Amino acid sequence: MKLPTQARTVIVGGGIIGASIAYHLTKLGWSDVVLLERGQLTSGTTWHAAGLVNQLRTTHTMTDLCRYGATLFSSLKEETGQETGFRRTGSLPVARTPERLTEIARLISLGKTFGVEAHMLSPAEIKELHPLVDISQVIGGAFIPGDGSTNPIDTTQALVKGARSRGAKVLEGITVTGFGVEEGTIRSVVTDHGAIACDVAVLCAGAWSRDIGKLAGVNVPLYAAEHMYVMTEAHKDIRSNLPVLRDTDGYIYIKEDAGKLLIGSFEPKAKSLPMSKLPGNFQFGELGEDWDHFEQPMANAMQLVPLIEQLGVRHFLNGPESFTPDNKFILGEAPNVRKLYVASGFNSQGILSSAGVGKAMSEWIVEGEPTMDLAELDIARFNNFEINERFLHERISESLGLLYAMHWPHRQFETARGIRETPLYSRLKEKGAVFGTSAGWERANWYARDGVNPVYEYSFERQNWFECVRAEHDATRNSVALFDMSTFGKTFIEGPDAEAELQRICANNMAVAEGKVVYTQMLNSRGGIVADVTFTRLSETRYMMVTAAATQPQDMNWVRRNLRPESRVVMTDVTSGFAVLSIMGPRSRELMQKVSPADFSNEAFPFGTAREIEVGYATALAQRMTFVGELGWELYIPTEFVGQIFDLLVKEGEPLGLQLAGYHALDSLRSEKGYRHFGNDITPGDTPLEAGLQFAVSFKKDADFIGRAALERQKAEGLTKKQAFFRLKDAGPILLHDEPIWRDGSIVGRTTSGAYGYTVGSSVAMGYLPVPSENWAEWLATGKFEIELAGVRCAAQASPRPFYDPENSRIKI
Structure with missing residues (x-):
């Protein structure tokens, strides 16, 4: 296909993220989309991904992004006719320690606020679902039946087929060599086959996004690390559709794949990889085997699933994946170049997040601003020093392992301090x-x-x-x-x-x-x-x-x-x-x-x-x-x-x-x-009126401030949610955030933040609740409120006002 000279949107990168953005943009009616890939589709990092699809993550925003994938991937074949290889085998996170079991229980509790089906399991129940597990190694776990896995290449092709059917052009063998930027706004994407004038450009080139971003003067703080997994030989005892095992204490995952086992790792200290070490046209290439590095993960896998010790290894795969210094994605419009968007740095979670990211980014592009809370992932969050290569090299050795490390409250980075x-x-x-x-x-x-x-x-x-x-x-x-x-x-x-x-x-x-x-x-x-x-x-x-x-x-x-x-x-x-x-x-x-x-x-x-x-x-x-x-x-x-x-x-x-x-x-x-x-x-995603901050909004001033019309509509129509305050009746438990809030036996919200209140003598929290038809204060006072903490409901008092000095008398003395 001949390179067009003009397009409304040019997407750089033909992995699953670029394909998903193209798919969702065309779903929103933007048909004039060009997707550029320097090699073949999926040839960078997508092709060697393990393809895990999990719905629950450690934060509300991340869960909101990731749970959509299981829905989309299961429907793509019907829409496009292209197989995706998606299987709902369920996932099986297991715990070797009490602390890990608590972490899993907190995750399952968060899932309840999204309506994600999940169940805590005993070791015996784990054995029923996955007979290969040596349950003497675990103390419990959970089962999330809606999770599964997909084939990254087939899924990308399905997304591309859907985008093409609505007018998108997909061009392979095209290398981006620069960007045309005028008055701080993107005007064109320059390639080795010519330039394409455009209104919008999207950079989603995986581990190569940092270097390509520099061509437009945009800092994309990410760095590559070596990510390894092995594929075993087949065995008659490996039954099809086993749930995906996630042994985060052993920093491993184990997935059944056509009667074989795929064993991957997110080890505590990873091998950072300067992109300069890769060939210039690295496509379907692999890095060398490193059994010294993979020895401990493999030993952990054999301990959990003893059958592995009897199996030969058919393939040791080692490929580059991109990671960010804070272990969060990089999304959004570049701070210094208008209409140039970035979707990169997926910390080896690109497959499971691709559907949600494609939807969220396409809505951001079409609407000109995010349609959901993406503040924690916004590319604008970074400071200039975070592009420093020495800093990235050190930090990324830790970032990879944080995916499976304990997500302790107040955990601090240990590298690049x-x-x-x-x-x-x-x-x-x-x-x-x-x-x-x-x-x-x-x-x-x-x-x-x-x-x-x-x-x-x-x-x-x-x-x-x-x-x-x-x-x-x-x-x-x-x-x-x-x-x-x-x-x-x-x-x-x-x-x-x-x-x-x-x-x-x-x-x-x-x-x-x-x-x-x-x-x-x-x-x-x-x-x-x-x-x-x-x-x-x-x-x-x-x-x-x-x-x-x-x-x-x-x-x-x-x-x-x-x-x-x-x-x-x-x-x-x-x-x-x-x-x-x-x-x-x-x-x-x-x-x-x-x-x-x-x-x-x-x-x-x-x-x-x-x-x-x-x-x-x-x-x-x-x-x-x-x-x-x-x-x-x-x-x-x-x-x-x-x-x-x-x-x-x-x-x-x-x-x-x-x-x-x-x-x-x-x-x-x-x-x-x-x-x-x-x-x-x-x-x-929250307005000052919902948050109880109306005192910080001036409707009296003449200025038409950004968001004023929306707040005035909200005032006229009435609020549907409102922030409330909570205090546990038991002095023992520690609240953090994202715990389900129950009223009279039903989940009505989740905590947004929590901490121990030393003056009031127990944990306190805030959270949004639906506004009832009756009096707000009375509804809070008469309901039986509980906050679920790792599966245990704790009695709580709800209030429309803070529990400490609601009259603000202390600050005025």
Whole structure:
């Protein structure tokens, strides 16, 4: 077929992801689609995938994406006439340890909120379903009957056939050599056979996406790793349609395939693979066998299924797969090139997610914004350092194994650490800080005390830091605590048009006096929350946007993307220029008065305002804000001055009961107070009205802010869901997130976030519930509420208001 000179959409990459996007775009009526593959379809990484199709993942978003595959793959043959090889054999995750059994039980509980059929099993029941398993090796597991496997090549061909039937053109043997970009927008895809002018381009070239992205100046932070599996000989005892075994404690999976067994691994320490080691035209190639590396997974497989020891190996396959530094997919419109979309970095989950990703990405392309919550997967989340090859090489050796590692609460990355340190890092470490990581920053999560080992000891129960954090929490509630919040993202947005532009982009009123702090959300056209930030008006023409470290790149991208081209506005990331000390608690005013001559009274320094003050030997911008529900100030200090101010605050705070506190205490405190966490409690799928944040929306201002029309429709039509607050009646269990919420024996929702509330004496959580026809508060008070935790229902109290200081009296003292 001759290369067309023009197309509405050009897709780069002929694996299952590119095929799925083409299929779903044409389903939405975009028939002018061209799919380019430099070799043959599926020739990169798709062809050697194991083809597992699982519905349940560890987060709500990932489960939402993956469960669609089982439905689509089972219907493709009827639609296209092309066999896919999809089989609903079910999957059988098994546990060798009690901790793993808890993890599996949590996954099965999450599945209930989606209506996914799944059952916990005893070892004897596992034996019935899979007679080859040596059940002396396991203590239990689960069965998910709707799961299965598919043939990656056949499934890709079926998707391509469906796309072609609706007008898509699929061209093989075409190598992309560049992109035409004008004024920050994609205009063409350049190939070795000529250029194709286009309105939209989609990059989904698997492990090669990083290098191809560079041709357009787009950073795609992914890196390859060697992924290995073996195929055994056939045996009469290997019956057809055995469920797929997933032994994550042994970091292996075992799939029956035409009377043989396929044994694959996600080992703890993988072999990172520089793409430079592959031939230039690597298509259906394989990497060399590495039995030294695969020895332990194979031993684990023989232990679980003893028959394997008797079987010869017919094929050892070793091929490249692409992984990302945070083990999440890369989806969305490139931050710096409009209409260039990326769908890559699938961490060896491309087959099982391909259907959902194709649907979600095609809707994003057609609508111009996501139609579901994809914030955690958005390519805009990355920082520039994450394209660094040394960083990727080290981190990806860990990323592969994280798929089968224990998904512990608060688990921290172990590789590529120490990338970004706050100015106080050494001081905090000397005082017992135990660090976690976010956006590359080393952050003090908790402080070891009373002989506690200053390292994480993970558990689904109370971890070793539990009592240490209690002390930090109690100090914040009863005296004063000091948090190093220097990792906050800080962005100056300034210029003559700053106010007018922010009035359009933000939901709250930005036309405030100098020195006023505004809490606001930024919304998509559906009224969904894409950012949760504060703005401080520093002058008539300058604002400072403060956001979480993890979301700053996305938040900056959203503002930048929505500025009018003619606007006179400049954005500057000043994060590294300012350290932030957060002084919180009922005695914070006393401490501030000891270190500064400024007036910190309510009258002189009301809540929600900012003042420049003298402190120690320097000046700082002090903001009276809180994310813990107590009186307090945040000090924004030029980084070179923060050391001496920190030392002074610690010295003067000691008589007041000052404690250093970290992010785990912050999470506990904000959860008790009902402060929402972006990405959990508020997402692009939730509106401020549903989240109870209507106070941060200004319907009085004249500006037609993004999402206003949607919120006004929602107000007029009424809410269908609303956020509620929960507290367990038993002090023991630890809530996290994504646990089913039951009312009177029926599932009505799931928790969005949870933490132990030290002040209220039990775990607390937030979650959305359907709005009843009767009175909301009465419906919550009269129902029998339970929260399911790893299969066990725990009695809970539901409330329309937070359980700690619902009147906000503490922050105004």
